[in-house]
Amino acid sequence: MPSEPTWPTGPAEASAPVESSESTESAGPTEAAGPVARPEPSASLPAAPFEASAINEPAPAQSATAPMGAVEATAAPTAEGGTAQTAAPTTSTMPTTPTASPPPVGEADQGPGPSHHGSDPVSWQEGVPATPQTEPVPGAARPRPTGPEPGPLAEDRTPARTGLRGAVNRVGLRLRPSRSELEERRDIAAVSAHWSGSRTVAVVNGKGGSMKTPTAVLLSAVFARHGGTGVVAFDNNPARGTLGWRTEPGPHERTVADLLASSDRLLSPEAGPVEISAFTHHQDDGFDVLRSHPETLAEDRPTTAEAFTRAHEVLSWYYRLVIIDSGNDEGSPAWRAMIARADAIVVPTITRPEHAESARLLLTELSRCDAHGADLASRALVVVSQSSAAEPRPDELVSRFRQVARDAVAIPYDPMMAGRPLHLGSLAPATRRAWLHATARLATDLH
Incomplete structure (x- = not known):
């Protein structure tokens, strides 16, 4: 592996991908790079075909004249033989076919409006059938939406x-x-914000010591603290994973191996929603942890693709968000199975050149793997942490990673990041704010 990163040539500003308006709007103050300049809107762009003001425009006020077809009033005879003069409305020149009275102002029948309960926006248009819905494959990564991005x-x-x-x-x-x-x-x-269905996020970097485990812990903590329960961190390290060492133990010592042995029961119709708590370890920050068994040899741990797929199937049934702490072997069957089922990836690194180069190479190789890998790499979030006060600040690496990934965020140095167990509340306010912003940048890609 080269000792110095080989980055794309040219200034970062010229080659960085243009962020969407939504991403730019949600950028917080902790990003190292300045805000991305937005292009001025063109005056020649055509108006949207369905403006909200046109759809919701009230019916025009009712005219003071009589409806079409009304008969002109005549003078009625009086008992004395005269005629009483009455105000006669203007006689319509149109045919006098009887018509229904118009509805009151603002209640005119505008026909059936677009249904906002369907899942396919184009099915609102006349003559365009709705996209057929298919049952999702259990455990598979969710397809990316093809419709417009959600509004701010x-x-x-x-x-x-x-x-x-x-x-x-x-x-x-x-x-x-x-x-x-x-x-x-x-x-x-x-x-x-919550979303329909479960989501899976893989935290990946082939270099050890790149902050994968703290990243998995703190992303889970932020999601659980602000979004509520239903978040689990899963140790998918075929070697000696440290997720269990960096988090709080529960009232039992069960691991992923015990969960696999009971997977049939957990996925059966008779299983209750709280039975998963017999295998996971709840944290004060509100999320759960499925630990590995680092005390055993690798040959005694479930490291096959089938074992990961089964464990992921159970977790995605019980939790709305599965955040996976991975190992360093990018060629292991469990690592490959994790990537195949991930909806998004987070690539953590520290500011040392070898860790940053490992992160860049992972994104490069993943983009060449297949269509799903290329999609994950293009939408990756890179988290650059300053792991010690002696190391350089993350600003330069954040700027460079924005050229090869969807976004990159900076995490300042905090000595409490080395805590065991690691708690979100123990961090400095600036560090907590940085992790909130990093989690928000990830959340915008999960909807």
Whole structure:
């Protein structure tokens, strides 16, 4: 492996992929690189075919004249033989075919509107059949949506709750939140959102000591803290995985091997929703951990593709989000099976050249593997951590990785990252904010 990374030539600004408006909008203050410049909208672009204002436009106000077909009123005779003059509406020049009275203003029948309960937006258009729905294959990676990206999250404009403005508001004022607080709220909203079906995230880097296990732990903690239960971290290391050493033990010592032995029962209709807790270890941060058995030899641990597939099938049945801490052997059957079932990948690295080069090579080789691997590599999130105060800051590597991945984020040095067990609440506020932003960048790719 080369000692120095071989990166794409040219300035990062010229070759970096243009982020979507949604990704740019959700970027937090902890990213090392500056905000990406947005192109000015072109005045010549045609209007959207279905503007919201046109769909929801109320019916025009009812005219003061009589409806079409109304008969002109005539003078009615009186008892004295005269005629009483009455106000006559204007006689219509159109045929006098009787018509139904128009509905009140704002209630005009506009015909059946588009149904917002279908899963295929194009089925709203007349003459276009809905896309047939097929049953998902258990354990397989979810296909990427082909429709438009979801719109930006609604802006939270409630008064400031943090910082100096929040302190002033606690005495009765209602100051607006600062820009940094709004960005934090957007990140929390992204992390808190749920989606249909289970999602699988693989944390991968072929170099040991690249922060894979802390990344898996803290991503799980942020998702669980803001989005609620249903998050599990899974140790898929065929060697001596350390996920169990970096997290809290439960009231038992069961591992993935015990779960596999009971997989038939756990997937049976008779199994209850809480039976999985007999095999996982719950954490104070709100997520669960499925541990490996690092005390045994590798030949005594379930490391086959079939074993991983079965364990993943059980976890994806019970949990909405499965975050997998992987080993260093990218050629192992369990590693390959994990990639085949991943919906997204996170590539952690520290600021040492050999770890960064390992991350870059993984993305390069994965993009050449097959279509699914290329898709994962193009959408990868790279997390660059400063593992010690003596190492360089992550800014330069973050800028370089944005040329070869969807996004890259920086994590500052924090001595509490070496804690055992590792708790999100033990980190410095700036470190917690950086992990919240990193998790939000991942969450935007899971919907």
